[in-house]
Amino acid sequence: MQMVASVIALGALQIGCGKKEGADAGGANRNAANAAEWKVGAYLSLSGDDTAFGTDSKEGIELAVDEINKGGGPKGKPLKVLYEDDKSKPEEATNKVLQLIDRDGVIAVIGEVASARSRAGGIVANKKKVPMITPSSTHPDVTKDRPFVFRACFTDDVQGRMGARFVVTDLGKKKIALLFASDDLYSSGLATEFREEAKKLGAEIVIEKKFLKKETNFTTYINEIKAASPEIIYAPIYYNAMAPIARQAKAAGVPGSMFMGGDGWDALELVRDAGEEMEGAYFTSHFAPDVPWQNSQDFVAKYKARYGGRNPSAIAAMAYDATRLLGDAIGRAKTDTPEGVRDAIAETKGFQGATGTINIDAERNADKPIVIVQIKDKQFHFHSAVGGQVPPK
Amino acid sequence: MMEILSALITGIAQGSMIALIALGYTMVYGILKLINFAHSEVFMMGAFIGLFAITALGGTQAPLLAGVGGTLCAMAFAGVLGVVVERVAYAPLRGRGRGLSNTRITPLVTALGMSVLLQNLAQLLFTARYRNYPQLLPIEHTRKVIFVTAVLVMIGLELFVKRTWMGKAMRAISMNAEAARLMGVKTSRVIAITFVTGSMLAALGAVLFCLDQSPVYPTAGVVIGTRAFVAAVIGGIGNITGAMLGGLLIGVIGELTKLTPYSGLQDVLVFAALIAVLLVRPTGLLGKPGTEKV
Numbered sequence: 001m002q003m004v005a006s007v008i009a010l011g012a013l014q015i016g017c018g019k020k021e022g023a024d025a026g027g028a029n030r031n032a033a034n035a036a037e038w039k040v041g042a043y044l045s046l047s048g049d050d051t052a053f054g055t056d057s058k059e060g061i062e063l064a065v066d067e068i069n070k071g072g073g074p075k076g077k078p079l080k081v082l083y084e085d086d087k088s089k090p091e092e093a094t095n096k097v098l099q100l101i102d103r104d105g106v107i108a109v110i111g112e113v114a115s116a117r118s119r120a121g122g123i124v125a126n127k128k129k130v131p132m133i134t135p136s137s138t139h140p141d142v143t144k145d146r147p148f149v150f151r152a153c154f155t156d157d158v159q160g161r162m163g164a165r166f167v168v169t170d171l172g173k174k175k176i177a178l179l180f181a182s183d184d185l186y187s188s189g190l191a192t193e194f195r196e197e198a199k200k201l202g203a204e205i206v207i208e209k210k211f212l213k214k215e216t217n218f219t220t221y222i223n224e225i226k227a228a229s230p231e232i233i234y235a236p237i238y239y240n241a242m243a244p245i246a247r248q249a250k251a252a253g254v255p256g257s258m259f260m261g262g263d264g265w266d267a268l269e270l271v272r273d274a275g276e277e278m279e280g281a282y283f284t285s286h287f288a289p290d291v292p293w294q295n296s297q298d299f300v301a302k303y304k305a306r307y308g309g310r311n312p313s314a315i316a317a318m319a320y321d322a323t324r325l326l327g328d329a330i331g332r333a334k335t336d337t338p339e340g341v342r343d344a345i346a347e348t349k350g351f352q353g354a355t356g357t358i359n360i361d362a363e364r365n366a367d368k369p370i371v372i373v374q375i376k377d378k379q380f381h382f383h384s385a386v387g388g389q390v391p392p393k
Numbered sequence: 394m395m396e397i398l399s400a401l402i403t404g405i406a407q408g409s410m411i412a413l414i415a416l417g418y419t420m421v422y423g424i425l426k427l428i429n430f431a432h433s434e435v436f437m438m439g440a441f442i443g444l445f446a447i448t449a450l451g452g453t454q455a456p457l458l459a460g461v462g463g464t465l466c467a468m469a470f471a472g473v474l475g476v477v478v479e480r481v482a483y484a485p486l487r488g489r490g491r492g493l494s495n496t497r498i499t500p501l502v503t504a505l506g507m508s509v510l511l512q513n514l515a516q517l518l519f520t521a522r523y524r525n526y527p528q529l530l531p532i533e534h535t536r537k538v539i540f541v542t543a544v545l546v547m548i549g550l551e552l553f554v555k556r557t558w559m560g561k562a563m564r565a566i567s568m569n570a571e572a573a574r575l576m577g578v579k580t581s582r583v584i585a586i587t588f589v590t591g592s593m594l595a596a597l598g599a600v601l602f603c604l605d606q607s608p609v610y611p612t613a614g615v616v617i618g619t620r621a622f623v624a625a626v627i628g629g630i631g632n633i634t635g636a637m638l639g640g641l642l643i644g645v646i647g648e649l650t651k652l653t654p655y656s657g658l659q660d661v662l663v664f665a666a667l668i669a670v671l672l673v674r675p676t677g678l679l680g681k682p683g684t685e686k687v
Contacts, residue, residue: 049610051521088521182657210657214616216606217407219532220400220651227396240523244607251532273525273607 037080038073038330041100043111043121048088049240052267053113053315057135058083060319061110063306068324074331081323082106086117093117097124097132106130108326108341113315115139115156115186122149131342135322136286136315138263139189143364148338150345150364152322152353153286156186159262160193160236162370162386163284167232167260168201170384171282175206177230179221179245181237182210190236190262198234206230213237218245222252236262239270246277256281256375266314266373266380275378287314287355288373288382299354311380314355314371321353356385400648406536406605408644409543413598414621415628415636416550417591423631424567424587425487426497430504431478432595433618434511435471439596440609441519443467444526447600456529460604467596475592476585482507484581515611525607535605542601546594547637553590554633563587567631620647623663627670629680638678642666 042061045054061081069078082104084096093112100106101124109125109132112118118137125132126146133150134142140157143149167173176198181187188210195205207228209221222245225233233254235245242265246256257280265283289300289311299320303312312320328351329344330336348360359367372383414436421429447463482503530538554560562583565573574580602617603609624643628635646666650659670678 047516047521049521049523049612052523209651211651212657212659215659216608216616217403217648219403220396220648221656223399224396224652240608240610243523243525247528247607248532269523269525 035077037078039104039106040079040081040326041084041097041104041106041109041111042081043084043086043093043096043100043109043117045088045113045117046083046085048086050088050114050238052239052269052313054085054088056267056313056315057111057113057319059303059307060135060312060316060321061323063303063316064320064323064327067302068327074327075336079323079327079330081110086112086121088114088117090116090120093121094124097121098128101125101128101130107330107336107338108133110135110319110322110326112137115142115189116184118142118151119185122146125149129342130338131345133322133326133345135318136263139185141185147364148342150360152325152358152366153318153355154368154370155365156189156262157193159284159370160190161197163190163234163236163260163262164194164197164201164203166282166284166372166386167234168198168203171232173231174203175229175231176203177206177225177228177233178208179225179233179235179237180210181213181215181241184213184237186262186264187213187237191234194234194236213241215241216244218248219252222249222254226252226254230258232260233258234260236264238264239267242270242278243274246274246281250277255279263314268311268313271375271378271380275375278375279377281375282383283373283375284386285314285371285373285380287312287317288371288380290382291355291371291385292382293356295352296354296356317354321351321355321358325351325353325358396652397649400652401645403536404645404648405641406539406644407648408624408641409540409637410598410602410605410640411617411621411624411644412637412640413543413546413594413601414617415624415640416546416633417595418622418625419628419630419633419636420563420587420591422625424563424584425483425500427483427500428504428622429478429591430501430618431482431507431511432591433614433621434508434515435475435478435592435614436595436599436618437515437609437611437614438474438511439467439471439592440599440603440613441515441524442470443596443600443603444524444609447527447529452527453529459527460529464597464600467600468593471592471596471599472589475588475595478507478511479585479588484584512611512614519611521611523608523610526603526609529604532605535601539601539605542597543637546597547633550590550594550633559583559586620663623667627667627677629674629677632677632679632681635677635679642678 044057065079065081073079086092086096097109100109111121113136115137118134119142122132122142126148129148131148136153138153138156138159140155143151178191180191207225256278259281261283263285266285330341333340333344346360351358356368361367369385369387371385373380374383417432421427443463446466447459450459450462452459483500486500562578565578566580566583620643624639625636628639643663646662647659650656650662
């Protein structure tokens with residue numbers, strides 16, 4: 001049924017295109033200088049397991065687009081974002097990016113949050129030579145060896161190492177337990193980086209437990225970790241697994257302050273569902289609503305005004321930054337082609353974003369500060385910021 | 394040693410929950426020789442309704458009322474849903490397919506379709522966000538409640554099937570549906586009651602599961618549903634005590650795996666156990682060879 005519908009839709013589109021633009025050879029004259037607007041594609045997890053990521057991203061993008069278009073848009077033409085739902089599945093991400101590029105002829109693509117999907121989408125974008133910018137995928141492979149794929153955030157290498165430094169140096173914890181999802185790229189990648197850096201800094205990994213990401217019963221893991229008596233548990237996993245872990249940990253007598261995580265925790269659901277159990281926990285992230293920087297506070301005020309007083313999540317803040325960065329790059333591009341936009345993104349230096357000052361480095365990653373967030377009174381609070389410079393590996 | 398003991402206890406709690414879901418598969422199979430794939434979605438729907446009812450009844454402010462009331466609401470809803478699924482998707486096929494060669498495969502495909510339909514319906518109605526149950530009871534108590542409930546339900550169900558007229562009718566249909574009908578058993582009513590019972594147990598399991606391990610989302614039934622189905626098969630599909638046994642086995646194997654460095658291979662071991670059991674006893678642990686009359 002679905003297939004039939006999309007075939008019909010495709011057919012209709014082709015007919016429409018034919019009428020409007022005449023012979024369009026596979027979208028070759030996409031975004032010709034005389035088009036009325038800049039078409040940008042966004043593929044997001046608007047349904048499926050990671051819906052919160054997708055909807056938060058969309059809010060950030062919409063806020064940024066309104067702001068960009070208020071001033072007339074880059075080179076006096078408004079930005080138009082076409083949204084596609086990848087249902088939280090990598091294979092759908094591939095399809096959607098292909099659709100956005102081939103069917104809609106977008107000049108650039110924004111997406112995704114989860115690295116597995118950004119990687120899938122990035123392969124397509126790179127092959128089609130259309131620049132893609134992921135607001136918040138932190139796995140190193142996403143941008144590696146793909147000259148058209150950028151990110152507006154730091155990578156897991158940096159995040160894992162900075163997390164280890166914070167735990168060992170700032171908190172002074174030397175006995176560490178690891179708990180992560182072995183079948184998740186993000187979780188296992190972060191755990192690997194953290195483990196290496198922590199060992200280098202003289203800490204000891206007393207126990208390491210892997211689980212499958214669909215697991216919901218963590219009592220056995222927690223009891224075993226507790227028996228190994230670590231000073232802190234590094235749990236770089238997504239928020240939806242962290243809520244049951246925190247609850248079951250508390251029941252087993254392991255308090256929230258024993259946990260340290262990564263940016264996968266950064267969804268308001270976590271504090272809504274397990275705020276009490278997570279009291280005192282730290283995690284490395286990109287943003288917190290009370291980051292003391294001027295640009296960030298301006299963004300928070302605008303977001304609250306638009307979305308009924310809610311505090312923005314880091315995902316929303318990064319989507320906002322990535323969209324504005326893209327708008328800025330389109331405005332600076334020497335030619336109005338995907339290649340021109342790619343070059344302009346690559347040259348981004350000192351971009352003032354809501355999540356800090358962003359420099360795009362030679363590896364197409366963002367060089368920017370990492371924020372340490374602490375959970376206090378069921379809220380995310382800014383604790384400190386680490387670097388802007390990458391620690392040596 | 395302590396860890397092994399606590400893993401055993403957790404495994405038993407987990408296993409009895411799996412067993413509650415496995416009962417639904419086993420009962421329907423026992424009577425209709427149909428694997429009701431939509432059962433895991435009835436579980437998920439029950440979990441959602443339970444969450445809404447518990448929240449509406451005051452949640453943590455009135456834990457006893459919310460817990461009991463929520464569970465009853467979820468069970469009532471799931472019971473109705475189970476019958477609706479049966480009446481809409483399975484009963485018409487039974488009527489029309491009589492005497493045709495593919496009478497077994499058509500309802501199976503319909504069951505798969507029903508499962509996908511309910512999953513997507515839930516996504517549409519409730520969105521895909523993860524929702525966590527409020528904590529009505531500390532987790533260690535929830536697990537005791539789960540175990541006691543599961544044992545009581547098994548005993549009750551065994552008595553129901555062995556000692557009541559309705560149970561006798563169910564067994565009669567299971568042996569030979571046509572003959573039972575000729576003897577005056579109202580087959581369609583008995584089948585409906587089977588679906589109601591199985592679905593209500595799934596909802597009971599769902600509420601207990603979510604009170605224990607929190608999140609509910611539209612695909613929440615898939616993981617536990619698969620395990621429950623495996624449990625039913627290991628125990629001998631169609632056999633109620635077998636479902637309990639299979640559930641416990643899977644729960645305990647799963648938890649013990651977590652103690653090893655190979656915790657990532659949990660599902661591999663569960664399915665290896667399934668294959669091992671079936672190789673030695675093709676009808677499952679308690680399944681009787683030759684009971685299937687077609």
